[in-house]
Amino acid sequence: MTAPLSRSTSSITSSSSPNGVGRGDGLSVLRLLAGLQGLPDPVAKADELLAIDADTLAGWFTIARRAAVWLWRGAEVLADAIPALAVAWSSPTPQASIAALREAAVASRTVVVGQADAADLACHTLTQVKAHVQAALGAAETAVAALGTTDVGVPQPGGSQAPSPALQQILTELTARLDELRGRATAALQSLALSLRADPRDPIESLPADSAAAGVSTEPRFPAAGVPSEAPLGANPSGPIPGQPGPAPIDAKNLERLQLDLQSDDDATREMAEGVMASLTQAEQAGGVAQLLVYESADTWSQGRAAISVGDISAADNVATLVPGITSAPAHMADGLNDAAALRAEASRQSPGESTAVVAWYGYDIPLGFKGGVSTNPLAKVDSTLDALDDDNAGEGGVVLARDIDRFRQWAPVGARFTALGFSMGSTTVSSAAARGARLDDAVLMGSPGAGQGVSTADGYPHLPADHTYVIAFDQDPVTQTRTDLAATATSTLLAGPRISGADGEPFGVDPALADFGAQVVDATTNVPEVRMSLSLPGPIEVLADPVESAVVNQWLALSHHSETNYLSGRSKEAAAAVVIGHYADVPIKPGR
Amino acid sequence: MADDQGTAAGRTADLTVDTPLLRRAAEIADHAADALRGDGTCEVFRSPLSDAGLGHSAAGREVVAAAGRRVLEAVDGARALAVRVAVAAEKIRTAAEQFERAEAGAIRGPR
Numbered sequence: 001m002t003a004p005l006s007r008s009t010s011s012i013t014s015s016s017s018p019n020g021v022g023r024g025d026g027l028s029v030l031r032l033l034a035g036l037q038g039l040p041d042p043v044a045k046a047d048e049l050l051a052i053d054a055d056t057l058a059g060w061f062t063i064a065r066r067a068a069v070w071l072w073r074g075a076e077v078l079a080d081a082i083p084a085l086a087v088a089w090s091s092p093t094p095q096a097s098i099a100a101l102r103e104a105a106v107a108s109r110t111v112v113v114g115q116a117d118a119a120d121l122a123c124h125t126l127t128q129v130k131a132h133v134q135a136a137l138g139a140a141e142t143a144v145a146a147l148g149t150t151d152v153g154v155p156q157p158g159g160s161q162a163p164s165p166a167l168q169q170i171l172t173e174l175t176a177r178l179d180e181l182r183g184r185a186t187a188a189l190q191s192l193a194l195s196l197r198a199d200p201r202d203p204i205e206s207l208p209a210d211s212a213a214a215g216v217s218t219e220p221r222f223p224a225a226g227v228p229s230e231a232p233l234g235a236n237p238s239g240p241i242p243g244q245p246g247p248a249p250i251d252a253k254n255l256e257r258l259q260l261d262l263q264s265d266d267d268a269t270r271e272m273a274e275g276v277m278a279s280l281t282q283a284e285q286a287g288g289v290a291q292l293l294v295y296e297s298a299d300t301w302s303q304g305r306a307a308i309s310v311g312d313i314s315a316a317d318n319v320a321t322l323v324p325g326i327t328s329a330p331a332h333m334a335d336g337l338n339d340a341a342a343l344r345a346e347a348s349r350q351s352p353g354e355s356t357a358v359v360a361w362y363g364y365d366i367p368l369g370f371k372g373g374v375s376t377n378p379l380a381k382v383d384s385t386l387d388a389l390d391d392d393n394a395g396e397g398g399v400v401l402a403r404d405i406d407r408f409r410q411w412a413p414v415g416a417r418f419t420a421l422g423f424s425m426g427s428t429t430v431s432s433a434a435a436r437g438a439r440l441d442d443a444v445l446m447g448s449p450g451a452g453q454g455v456s457t458a459d460g461y462p463h464l465p466a467d468h469t470y471v472i473a474f475d476q477d478p479v480t481q482t483r484t485d486l487a488a489t490a491t492s493t494l495l496a497g498p499r500i501s502g503a504d505g506e507p508f509g510v511d512p513a514l515a516d517f518g519a520q521v522v523d524a525t526t527n528v529p530e531v532r533m534s535l536s537l538p539g540p541i542e543v544l545a546d547p548v549e550s551a552v553v554n555q556w557l558a559l560s561h562h563s564e565t566n567y568l569s570g571r572s573k574e575a576a577a578a579v580v581i582g583h584y585a586d587v588p589i590k591p592g593r
Numbered sequence: 594m595a596d597d598q599g600t601a602a603g604r605t606a607d608l609t610v611d612t613p614l615l616r617r618a619a620e621i622a623d624h625a626a627d628a629l630r631g632d633g634t635c636e637v638f639r640s641p642l643s644d645a646g647l648g649h650s651a652a653g654r655e656v657v658a659a660a661g662r663r664v665l666e667a668v669d670g671a672r673a674l675a676v677r678v679a680v681a682a683e684k685i686r687t688a689a690e691q692f693e694r695a696e697a698g699a700i701r702g703p704r
Contacts, residue, residue, distance in 0.1 A: 052653070053646040060640055060664055066631065067667035074629035074674065081621040085685070088614035090607065094685060098622065101678050105629065108674065112667040119660065126647075189652035196659035201670040207677065317662075415662055441658070465644050467654060582658045584651040 030140060030171070037163065039171050042140070045178040049133045049185060054126035061119040064112050067200075071109035078102040100207060107203035118195035125188035129181045136181070140174040193585050199317070199353040222280035222290060250314060250411050254295035261297050268375060272298035275331035276306050282334060283360075286341035287311040293411070294363050294404060298331065300377045303362075303369040306330035307404065310340045311357035318347060318356040318417045319408060320580045323401065324564060325424025325447070329369040330362040339568045343421075346577035354581060357412075363404055364397025364429055390507040391428050391452045398432025398452070405438050417441045419580045423564040424479060428452045428508055434461040434469070442579050446472045446567040449479050450508030451517065458512070458519040466518045470579050470587065472572050473513035474526040476561040480513060515592030523590035524572035526561045612696075615689035622682035629675035631668070640664065 031043045078098055085095045144167065151166045249255075261273035276295065283290035287310035298304030313319055320343060324336050340358035347356040368385060370376050405418060412418075419442040422430030427448035434443050435455045443464055445451070448471065458466035473480040512519050560566075568576060571588070578586040640661030647653035 048648055051645075052648050053642065056641050056646060057656075057660065060642060060660060064664045064667045067664075067671045070629050070631040070671045071674070074625045074671070074678065077621060077625035077628050078678065081618045081625065084614055084618040084621060088611040088618055089688075090609040094618075094688075097681055098618075101625075101674065101681060105671075105674055108667075108670050112670075115663055115667075122656075185648070186650050186652055189647060189650065189656050193652050193655040193659060196656065196663050200663060200667045201673065204670050204674045204677070415665060417658070417662075467649060468644075582655060584655040584658075587651060589651070 027137060027141065030137070030144060030174075033144065033167060034171050037168055037171065039168065040175060042171060042174045042178055043137070045175065045182065046133050046137055049178065049182060050130055052126050052130065052185065054123040054130070057119060057126075058123040061116045064116045064119075068109050068112040068116065071105045071112065075102050075105035075109065078105065104203045104207050108200050111198050111200040111203070115195050115198070115200070118192045122188040122192040126185055129185045129188075132181050133178065136174055136177045140170055143170045190585055193583075197351060197583070202353045222277065222284050249291070251292040251295075254292040257295050257297065258292060264297075266299060268298045268300050269304075271375075272304045272306075272329075272331040275333070276308075279306075279308055279333040279337055279360075283308045283310045283337050283341075286337065287344060287357075293359060293408060294361070303329045303331065303366065303376070305363045305400075306333065307359050307361040307363050308333065308337065308340075309357045309359045310337060310344055311355065313357040313359070313408060313411050314413070315355055316357035316412055316416055317354040318419070318580050318582070319359065319412050320344075320347070320356065321359045321361045321401070321405060321408070321418070321420045322564075323361050323364070323397075323420065323422040323426030323429050324366065325422075325426045326366060327368045327371040328362060328366050329372045332372045333360055333362055335565065336360040336362065339564050342565075342573060343568055343577055343580065346573050347580050350574070350577055350583060350586070351581045356580060358580075359408065361401065361404065363400055365393045367393055367425060391425075391432070391450065391509060394425055394428035394452055394508075395432045397429040398434075398436050398438070401429055401433035402436050402438035405433070405440065409439060417580070417582055419444065421446060421576060421580075423447055423567055424449065424562065425508075426564075427512075431455050431461075431509070431512065434464045437462045438464075440464050440468075441582070442468045442470065444470045444472065444576050444579055445512050445519070446564070446572070446576070447477050447479055447562050448473060448508075448512050450506055450510055451512045452509040454509075456510055457517055467520055469512070469519040470522055470575070471512045471517075471519045471592075472522045472524055472567055472575065473511075473593075474524075474561050474566075474572075476526050476528075478559060479562045480511065511593065513593050517592065519592070520587070520589050521592045522572065522575045523588040524570070524575055527566050527569040527572070528560050528563075610689075610692045612689040612693050615685055615692070619682045619685040619689065622678055622685065626675045626679040626682060629671050629678060631671060 027043050027046075031041050034041050034043075078101055081098050082095055082102070085098060089095075147164075147166055147170075151164055258273055258276060261269050262277065264270045264273065276292070280290050280292060289309075289312040291309040291313055292306070293309050293313065294305050294307035296305040307321075309319075320340075322336060322340050322343065328336060337360050340360045344356050344358040347354070347358075401420065405420065409416075409418065418440050420430045420433060420438065420440050421444040422428070423446045427445035428450055429452075430443050431445060431448070431451040432455070434440060435452065440463065443461075454460070458464075458469040461469065510517055513521050515521075567573075575587045578584070640657070642657045642660060644654065644657060647656050
């Protein structure tokens with residue numbers, strides 16, 4: 001017979017924990033023994049469950065319950081008005097209007113009560129889970145305390161401990177129990193998350209618009225470029241748009257500048273303005289409402305800046321800002337707007353009751369922008385070419401993006417969710433913006449060459465928790481691989497001499513798809529079919545040329561995986577849209593590289 | 594009480610209006626708007642839930658974000674409906690006034 005564990009190593013004296021729950025010192029023994037036995041720490045798992053703040057969740061929903069009472073009372077009183085109206089006015093229209101208001105109150109209350117009930121149910125389950133966790137920990141502590149000193153394993157030289165079957169069984173059973181409880185907690189939260197996808201305002205917002213809204217013009221605000229307009233844009237930029245009532249639109253000043261640039265003698269300025277005008281037409285056709293949120297003229301040195309919202313930012317529940325990669329330019333935003341429209345459509349498909357605006361943000365000095373933009377002078381082209389070899393422009397662009405997002409927030413409804421999505425160099429720009437304190441709810445880095453200098457982990461964003469940073473990196477995309485850094489470094493050194501890179505020597509910073517970076521890596525695959533080519537050349541030439549040429553061709557083919565449209569297609573688009581609307585449970589996650 | 598005859602698509606229809614009762618209906622709608630506005634005890638602007646308050650799982654984070662919005666939207670929705678009901682009440686009251694003026698001869702009838 002072995003002696004029981006001495007009190008000094010297995011004391012289960014209660015003490016108070018930050019969770020307000022009595023905790024035994026035996027927990028530290030459990031943790032220690034698990035480590036010595038080479039088993040996962042069960043106490044860490046337990047702590048995560050015990051930290052769930054079900055009481056605050058329940059308290060928060062008491063406010064919803066109060067709103068439900070208001071809606072119920074309002075509906076009851078409105079019900080009294082209907083018979084009075086029926087007698088007072090023989091026309092059925094007034095009764096129908098009041099009845100519709102009452103039905104909206106009832107329908108909204110149904111949603112609110114359903115959500116409050118779901119919250120109560122989830123809180124009940126979570127509270128139960130926490131109690132079970134406490135009980136499981138207590139039982140394990142007691143079982144360990146009852147073990148003899150030899151049962152817990154004989155110390156080995158070097159501080160490790162010999163395997164102890166009895167102890168391992170206790171710890172393994174505890175871990176299994178905690179996993180089961182964690183599953184119950186997750187299921188309860190998933191059920192609540194589903195319930196919370198309904199917007200209680202929908203029944204109210206879907207009521208017929210007030211007759212005061214009549215007279216809203218159905219004419220497009222932005223005539224197609226080159227088509228003469230009877231009421232030219234900017235004719236009355238400080239007042240309302242002709243045919244539209246109410247205050248001046250939020251983009252009135254930008255539209256005024258655009259109108260002036262359309263008449264400019266400077267070819268670059270005019271070309272960009274014409275391109276932006278065409279883009280506005282495209283965006284309006286895609287989203288019903290298009291807004292020119294940023295506009296700065298191009299000239300012979302610069303491609304200018306522009307950002308167009310597909311959808312009304314001033315009424316949006318979700319605002320996504322989409323940042324393109326190299327060779328993009330404000331003068332030709334067609335591809336970016338197509339991607340923005342596709343992302344918005346997917347968000348609407350997943351959450352029909354919510355409105356989403358997607359801003360195509362061509363707001364930074366995009367390297368190689370002249371390839372798709374207006375003609376600039378040769379020196380500017382050289383400068384823009386060299387800019388593609390490192391993250392300098394992304395870093396500076398991040399500052400501008402953070403500032404623009406602050407402005408967008410002023411135009412959007414209070415409480416709107418903000419997500420920034422960047423592709424390629426655009427992802428580096430988004431990362432830099434987040435590192436500079438951009439107020440984002442989520443970020444999505446797609447096809448990223450790196451997170452930018454100074455950002456070593458996803459914990460480096462001041463206002464963006466690491467688990468709100470999502471990375472989509474296709475394994476077939478060469479730009480997300482280390483060889484892009486090597487190629488850029490070699491080319492940069494060749495063209496401009498050695499430069500000082502980050503501590504790790506990578507010109508675009510750390511690959512955010514690495515496990516060590518700590519972001520959420522989305523489990524999605526490329527939407528482009530994989531094609532590999534093998535050249536067939538005659539005789540001895542084949543021996544020398546084939547491997548080299550095949551490698552070059554395959555590298556070129558691999559680049560087809562690196563496009564914004566590829567990243568915003570299929571499952572990756574679904575995942576990106578789920579992030580934009582905050583449906584995190586629908587985002588498939590995999591371990592990082 | 595006003596009894597008017599209107600024309601629509603070449604047909605005639607009797608319109609019966611009881612203006613005091615219309616005003617009563619408007620009053621009831623006003624009470625409904627008051628009820629929908631609530632008691633002013635819910636001046637809350639943000640959720641007390643912290644980002645990891647329900648754990649680090651995707652479902653937990655989604656609930657934190659969604660709960661923060663939905664509760665506020667429930668309050669907003671009730672108040673938005675209160676505004677619509679108040680507007681409807683005002684329209685009923687205006688209609689009653691117009692009918693009374695028409696009956697008094699201040700406004701010519703639709704015939």
